[in-house]
Amino acid sequence: MTKLQFPKGFWWGAATSATQSEGTVPGDGKGENIWDYASTHYRNRFFNGVTTAQTSRFYVDHEADVERMAAIGMNSLRTSISWSRLIPDASGQVNPEAVRFYRAVFSQMKAAGISPFVNLFHFDLPMYLQNEGGWENKATITAYAHYAAVCFEQFGDLVDHWFTFNEPMIPAEAGYLHDRHYPFVVDFKRAAQVLHNIIVAHCQGVAAFRQTQLTSTIGIIMDVIPVYPRSQNPADLKAGEMADLFYTRSLNDAILKGRYPEELVAVLQKYDQMPGAVTADELALIADTKIDLLGINYYRPRRVKARESEPNREGVFSPEWFFDSYDMPGRRMNTSRGIEIYPEALYDIAKKLDRDYPGVPWFVSENGIGIQDEEQFIKDGMVQDDYRIEFLKEHLYYLHKAIQEGSHCLGYHMWTFVDCWSWMNAYKNRYGFYRLDLATGEKTVKKSGQWFKQVVAANAIDYDVEE
Incomplete structure (x- = not known):
């Protein structure tokens, strides 16, 4: 066994979000968000019909939960503030119960030596804004x-690191193109407008932060997914370029380079898919906005190949017009989720950041493995999740390798602390410590x-390089 030491001050923790963990109780003053609405009105789409009311009860359990965080050595936690809890309706009035709750949570975390990493938006738009057009409406940016x-x-006096959005691609791609999230729209041009407006909102959030006297940092949580073409055949390589262009560079170049890729603009113009409401002032704001810290979520690689058939040109325009997904023979699978396990990608992500987006400090803001029917692994009252330990060790091995080669990675947060409600999957797959x-x-x-507590104490993992 080899002991792999991580840098001094490394962030060891977990991540969650408000809607996925808090739940609701009578009298909390919380307003309705799109997930509250969708899980009630489209309950058949949610595994076992579990709604947002039945999440991991952080709202009532937060004192004991912070003690649980400390008990396994966590020195940081990324969570989010629920917009619809803090500002429940269109009046813009602040809910005092929400202020009390979040101040209590962040204060207790600080007292326990757990640094609050706080995200402003994790998919959960208030319904009063969705009813007025949601992220398609420029008024939502102002709100x-x-x-x-x-x-x-x-909360600025209590928060160490702020983040404007978690995975801003998802509300656009899953909610307005691929029919996975509410409002279940399938329209590329509308999705492109949503993504642009979210990017502008991010910039305005950063601008609002810069106007304060806070000494904390502000950043964003994103995917920087390496794309793996099937082969070096030029057609496969082109498929990889197009997948990267649509699903990584379209967002990340705007946030981290201050501009949309010229190749993307050319494609959207060719197919008449440019969003209609993009102003010169917005583009200037995007160009001028810089972040302090980048969070990277990683769960699976993206493997692609050249298309094997002509897309339906009469159908909805989609990035998938330009590539097919590739199921690589022999790949390792998490059969509970139906996704590939590929730890080496964390190393490739670090190298991609060094190459394409140099100079931005970053950390792994989500990484984890969800397993269905985890109760089958309970022995003597404890889930014996050796598969999770091995998953984390392998990913941390490749992350450590990148750090040793100079990557500016500051920490690692697993998804998640306590098993939480997971969007359409609800509690189908369990992720928690x-x-x-x-x-x-x-x-x-x-x-x-228990294993994680030992890792944090040592600031290191024991790893068999022969594994």
Whole structure:
């Protein structure tokens, strides 16, 4: 076994989000967001019909949950503020119960030596804004900037690191193109407008932060997914370029380089898919906006090949017009999720950042493995999740390798702390260091949580290089 030491001050923790963890209780003053609405009105789309009301109960359990974080050695946690909890309706009035709750959470975390990493938006748009057009409506950008300013004012003295958005591609791609998230629209041009407006909102959120006197940092949580073509055949390589262009560079170049890729603009103009409402002032704002810190979420690689058939040109325009997904023979799979396990990609991500987006400090803001029917691994009252430990060790090995070669990675957060509600999958797959009993609300540490405590204490992992 080899001991792989991580840099001094490395962030060891976990990530979650408000909608996925808090739940609701009578009298909390929380307004409805799109997930509250969708999980109720489209309940058949959610695994076992579990709604946002039945999440991991952080709103009522936060004091004990912070103690649980400390018990496994976590020195940081990324969570989010629920916009619809803080500002419940279109009046713009702040909910005092939300202020009390979040200040209590962040204060307790600080007292326990757990650094608050706080994200402003994790997919959960208030319904009063969605009903007026959501992210297609420029007024939502203004509302977001106001919301961000309120957060900085109310909680700025307690938060160490702010983030404007988690995976801003998802509301556009999943909600307006691929029919996975509410409002279940399938229209590329509308999706492109949503993505542009979210990027502008990010910029305005950063601008609001810069107007404060806070000494904390601000950044964003994104995917920088390496694309792996099937072969070196020029047609496969071109497929890889197009997948990267649409799903990585379209967003990341705008955020990290201050401009949209020229190749993307040319393609969208050719197929008449440019968003209609893009102003010169917005493009100038994008060019001028810089972040302090980048979070990277990684779960699976993207493998592609040249298309094997002509797309339906009469159908909805889609990035998939330019490539097919490739199921590589012999790939390792998480059969619970149906996705590939490929730890080496963390090393490739670090190299991609060094090459394409140099100079931005970053950390792994999400990485983890979701397993269905995890109760089958309970022995003596504890989930024996050796598969999770091995998954984390392998990913940390490749991350450590990149750090040794100079990558400016500052930490690693696993998804998630306690098993949480996971969008359309609800509680189908479990991800946490702690197991949640849905019937009783009991939270018990898994073997991986005990292992993680040892990792944090040593600031190192023991790894068999022959594995």
